[in-house]
Amino acid sequence: MQVHFRNGYTSRIWIAxxxxxxxxxxxYGNWATKGWWSIHPGGSVYAFNTNNRxxxxxxxxxxxxxxxVRTVQFTSIETRSTHA
Numbered sequence: 001m002q003v004h005f006r007n008g009y010t011s012r013i014w015i016a017x018x019x020x021x022x023x024x025x026x027x028y029g030n031w032a033t034k035g036w037w038s039i040h041p042g043g044s045v046y047a048f049n050t051n052n053r054x055x056x057x058x059x060x061x062x063x064x065x066x067x068x069v070r071t072v073q074f075t076s077i078e079t080r081s082t083h084a
Contacts, residue, residue, distance in 0.1 A: 001049065001050055001051065002046060002048075002049055003017075003046075003047045003048050003049070003050060003055065004044055004045065004046050004047065005037065005039060005044060005045050005047060005057070006039075006042075006043070006044040007039040007040065007041055007042065007043050007044070008042075009041060009061055009065075010041055010063075011041065011061045011062045011063040011065070012038060012039065012040050012041065012061070012062040013038075013039050013059050013060065013061045013062070014035070014036040014037065014038055014039075014059065014060050015035060015036065015037045015039065015045070015047070015057055015058070015059050016033065016034070016035025016036050016037075016057065016058045016059075017033070017034050017035060017047055017048070017055055017056065017057045017058075018031050018032070018033050018055065018056040018057075019031065019032050019034075019048060019050055019052065019054075019055040019056075020032075020050075020052045020054060020055070021052075034047070034048070035058075054072065055072055056070065056072070057070055057072065058070075
């Protein structure tokens with residue numbers, strides 16, 4: 001399953017993610033981190049492929065607004081977009 005982010009906000013945003021990856025990150029607590037992606041308003045970015053149901057993301061906006069860390073759970077095997 002592909003994970004994409006789309007910026008539905010009025011300012012540029014930056015995204016960082018954390019995803020469960022015991023095969024690649026077993027010695028680091030089983031979670032891989034990656035970032036930062038810069039996404040302009042209306043833009044989108046491909047982040048990663050996964051077979052897991054959970055991942056977390058954090059977003060910050062150019063206008064100074066900060067997000068909180070959010071955990072996402074997929075409810076089906078469809079590709080979904082997450083709006084920051």
